[in-house]
Amino acid sequence: MAGFGSFLEVLISGLLAGVLYSLVALGYVLIYKASGVFNYSQGAMVLLAGLALVRALGFFESQGIPYAAALVLALLFAAAVMALTAWIIERFILGPLVNQNELTLFMSTIGAAFILEGVAQMAFGSEVYPLRMFPKDAWILGEAYFPGGILINKLDIWGGVIAAVLVAAIALFFQRTKTGRALRAVADDHLAAQSVGIPISWIWFVVWFAAGLVALAAASVWGTKLGVQFSITFLALKALPVLIIGGFTSVPGAIAGGLIVGAGEKLAEIYLGALIGGGIEYWFAYVLALSVLMVRPQGLFGERLIERI
Amino acid sequence: MSEPKSAPAEALLSLENISLSFGGLKAVSDVSFDIRKGEIRAIIGPNGAGKTSMLNCINGFYHPQQGRITFKGRTRKSMRPHEAARGGIARTFQNVALFKGMTTLDNIMTGRALRMKRGVLWQLLRAGPALREEIEHRRFCEEIIDFLEIEHIRKTPVGKLPYGLQKRVELGRALAMEPDLLLLDEPMAGMNLEEKQDMSRFILDVNRRDGTTIALIEHDMGVVMDISDRVVVLEYGRKIADGVPADVQGNQKVIDAYLGVPR
Amino acid sequence: MFYREAGQFKTSYAADMAIFPIRQDRIAMLLLLAFAFAGVPLLAAFHVPPFNSEYLLRAIILPFLILSLAAIGVNVLIGYCGQVSLGSGAFMAIGAYSAYKFNTGIPGLWLPPLPTLASILLGGLMASIAGIVFGIPSLRIKGLYLSVATLAAQFFFDWLFLRVKWFTNYAPSGSVSAPELSFFGLTVASPVEKYLLALTFVCVFALGAKNLARGNLGRQWMAIRDMDIAAELIGIRPLAAKLSAFAVSSFIIGVAGALWAFVYLGSWEPLAFNIDRSLQLLFMVIIGGLGTILGSFLGAAFILLLPIALSQLPAAVGLKISTATITHLEFIIFGSLICFLLIKEPLGFARLWQIGKEKLRLWPFPY
Known part of the structure; x- marks a missing residue:
């Protein structure tokens, strides 16, 4: 039974880690679904949000403000930073690029990623800053059934809760609000949306701000896990396979993709890694994503395009 | 109107009982007609009658669920687009491609x-x-x-x-x-009179000079009646008439389809 | 005034199809080539500034030439065939490590150490094969999905060359050094010799790529890029067109990778070919101009020179800034310039060059 116990532990920790990837992937889906832009700078936004949060928290605490109040203030400050970022990106980068093709927009977000990384580190510093928003200890479950029990991190559970809240909020936003419907129109066709009077710049600001808030949520969890540091931007690369497995446009897809990648990665590392060498976590998710795409080129939950001529 | 051909030439392409649907939507149902070597064959009908779907079946972009296509004596259910191109079928598109x-x-x-x-x-x-x-x-x-x-x-x-x-x-x-068979999908859509005249001249020249067989979809009835040898009329995915322009023009079903009748 | 083509009549299709149909362009190109092949080595030999400095040749012109070559390869795939790849760095790595293995001999396959030139070309061939394998998904996957999927190649090969010690001949540090470079008995060691070597490769490959791009194969690539369905309907096979683009592109990138490792770096580790390299190459072709050979050179020059210029600017102006701040400033300025260029001229430098030439034809009369 030890084998099954450890399998279960690996599976559960993988699934929970996957939810954390989904947190980052949600930011991409939001922007792609709403503006047709593939936002490479999502990772940089997580870094910026995390740095703003952790440095503001430190500042407010050093002023003698109690932790809870300081945390609220710091969250508000970081949200304001993300709002400013959204405004600047819309005003100076995406606004002038309306109606350009996907590739140009994608490249411009790589440019934006460089700018954000530079600005974030210049303004808030470039060291590793520990964050302790969430508990980092673990529960041990099922000791009666398995020797040693199953280890579950409380942080991962928090990540799951936050992801669930975000998904519900985003779904409501897209389906039930006027802005949400306008967003979908803009994603379909910039020009057509403009011509029926949808204020595209306002829409883009809203959606980038929302993605900024998602980045803030991701930063609070990942920052607790790893400390806020530059390498957090590499999360972007971790979230991409999640994104293509789920489909660029699907919110549930981002969650499902995260679960698949998280579980697959951990299981592969333990069982396959023993055969062909360690560190396969590095590429396994991508090969998994590639295989999914070979079967379903639009991802598991993506919308299928009918080719016409 | 072009001169009637002296003897009916052999069929270059024949379509038998073609049916095509997308999900529950029937685009073409049970349509049969043929295209003879050297003729200009027009396919007409109101919007959404299945004309373009018909061309797409001929050159292999769509694969009909039922029916047989015989081209140059070889019968098949469907083919890949580049095979059709290799076999000598070329086409133009409704929205320029x-x-x-x-x-x-x-x-x-x-x-x-x-x-x-x-x-x-x-x-x-x-x-x-x-x-x-x-x-x-x-x-x-x-x-x-x-x-x-x-x-x-x-x-x-x-x-x-x-x-x-x-x-x-x-x-x-x-x-x-x-090509041996040239498929033209609304070659004159959105053109003014002079441009239409030029295009008609090109089409007739190609047909007369090179002997290229042409199938064309066109909405301008004047042009269709002038340049085509035979006309097939589709409505709601079904064939409602087939014959030389004069016959088709007088066909009551065709007149109803274009003018609309209370049903 | 100097740029008039009046009176230059073409009397054959061959003349009309030349790379430089205008006489002034041909003369300018010949002068440029003469200067690059003969002028620069002579100036360096007689210590004429700025060519007396080893730094210029070794640290600026050499990487510029090799990365231009890689950018040409990337441009074949992205600019001509429209298949966006983020895995170019991996194909450079395949070229480099394969060339290294061929050059040092593979006892397991009874292969003796091969000459440098053969090793480099075989390195390109290996990259080409890998390119075909990783190009197969492009038949089903399109657009951004494909570009993300190409990252699979990037991360897989990063890992492979880091973890599988066979590729590095079990070097304990994981870093490998290229053996001495020799071509038909000639040893290439000094900066000028390395420069000439890279220059020769770049010129030969640029001409070959240009020839392919304006021939039948190139037209098929562009047809697939512009409208893949219509291309298929006129009889172009997407399979053959896309995979040939992957093969040619990866071959060029692989050779560039081998040169980068052997000629420029000398000794290297997998980090030299990571995702940053892929993105750098992508920037070069987009800023330079998609679907133009000239753009590959312009883009490479810009992307390579910009950071060098940025890092030397504060010192030149006399400002004292900490190195960390300089790094961050570089990030910001680089990102801003990229965005600025994309907004101002989405078609890249090659387009600006063309506009400039058209203006010159009329100059000094503005009508």
């Missing part, structure tokens, strides 16, 4: 792609046989360019051309394939 980043000349040269045989290594050197081949096909394409009177836009990227000229370039690309 040119390669927008390429020049007029390059667009027409792509029509010769199947006939250029020199290997990659010769192309790499662009000398000897590869250069001779390139020049030989360039000469062929220049003849088409002269014929279509588009010399002045030879080196212009087609994305920048007005719609009427794009339609002409697209015809040029199809002609460069030296």
Whole structure:
């Protein structure tokens, strides 16, 4: 039974880690679904949000403000930073690029990623800053059934809760609000949306701000896990396979993709890694994503395009 | 109206009981007709009658669920688009499908792609046989360019051309394939009278001079009745009439389909 | 005034199809080539500034040439065939490590150490094969999905060359050094010799790529890029067109990778070919101009020189800034310039060059 116990532990920790990837992937889906832009700078936004949060928290605490109040203030400050970022990106980068093709927009977000990384580190510093928003200890479950029990991190559970809240909020936003419907129109066709009077710049600001808030949520969890540091931007690369497995446009897809990648990665590392060498976590998710795409080129939950001529 | 042909030529292409649907939507149901060698065959009907779907079945872009297609004596259920192209079927599209980043000349040269045989290594050197081949096909394409009177836009990227000229370039690309069967999907849509006259002249010339068989979809009844040998009429995916222009013009069902009758 | 083509009539299709149909362009190109092949080595030999400095040749011109070559390869795939790849760095790595293995001999396959030139070309061939394998998904996957999927190649090969010690001949540090470079008995060691070597490769490959791009194969690539469905309907096989683009592109990138490792770096580790390299190459072709050979050179020059210029600017102006701040400033300025260029001229430097030439034809009369 030890084998099954450890399998279960690996599976559960993988699934929970996957939810954390989904947190980052949600930011991409939001922007792609709403503006047709593939936002490479999502990772940089997580870094910026995390740095703003952790440095503001430190500042407010050093002023003698109690932790809870300081945390609220710091969250508000970081949200304001993300709002400013959204405004600047819309005003100076995406606004002038309306109606350009996907590739140009994608490249411009790589440019934006460089700018954000530079600005974030210049303004808030470039060291590793520990964050302790969430508990980092673990529960041990099922000791009666398995020797040693199953280890579950409380942080991962928090990540799951936050992801669930975000998904519900985003779904409501897209389906039930006027802005949400306008967003979908803009994603379909910039020009057509403009011509029926949808204020595209306002829409883009809203959606980038929302993605900024998602980045803030991701930063609070990942920052607790790893400390806020530059390498957090590499999360972007971790979230991409999640994104293509789920489909660029699907919110549930981002969650499902995260679960698949998280579980697959951990299981592969333990069982396959023993055969062909360690560190396969590095590429396994991508090969998994590639295989999914070979079967379903639009991802598991993506919308299928009918080719016409 | 063109002269009736002396003896009915053999069928180049025949379609038997073609049915095509997308999910629950029936685009074409149980349509049969043939296209004879050397004729101009018009397919007409109101919007959404399944005309373009019919062409898409012929050149293999859609695969009909039922029916048989016989082309040059070979019968099959469906084929891949590039097989159809190799077999000698070329077409133009309702919404111009040119390669927008390429020049007029390059667009027409792509029509010769199947006939250029020199290997990659010769192309790499662009000398000897590869250069001779390139020049030989360039000469062929220049003849088409002269014929279509588009010399002045030879080196212009087609994305920048007005719609009427794009339609002409697209015809040029199809002609460069030296097809046995040329499918034209609304070649005169959105053109003014003079442009329509030019286009009709090109179509008739191609048919008379090269003996190319042509199937065309067109909404301008004047043009259809003038240049086509036989007309097939579709409505709601069904064939409602088939015959020489004069017969079709007098057919009550066709008149009803176009003018609408209270049902 | 100097740029008039009036009176230059073409009397054959061959003349009309030349790379430089205008006489002034041909003369300028010949002068440039003469200067690059003969002028620069002579100036360096006689210690004429700025060519007397080893730094210029070794640290600026050499990487510029090799990365231009890689950019040409990337441009074949992205600019001509429209298949966006983020895995170019991996194909450079395949070229480099394969060339290294061929050059040092593979006893397991009874292969003796091969000469440098053969090793480099075989390195390109290996990259080409890998390119075909990783190009197969492009038949089903399109657009951005494909570009993300190409990252699979990037991360897989990063890992492979880091973890599988066979590729590095079990070097304990994981870093490998290229053996001495020799071509038909000639040893290439000094900066000028390395420069000439890279220059020769770049010129030969640029001409070959240009020839392919304006021939039958190139037209098929562009047809697939502009409208893949229509291309298929006129008889172009997407399979053959896309995979040939992957093969040619990866071959060029692989050779560039081998040169980068052997000629520029000398000794290297997998980090030299990571995702940053892929993105750098992508920037070069987009800023330079998609679907133009000239753009590959312009883009490479810009992307390579910009950071060098940025890092030397503060010192030149006399400002004292900490190195960390300089790094961050570089990030910001680089990102801003990229965005600025994309907004101002989405078609890249090659387009600006063309506009400039058209203006010159009329100059000094503005009508």
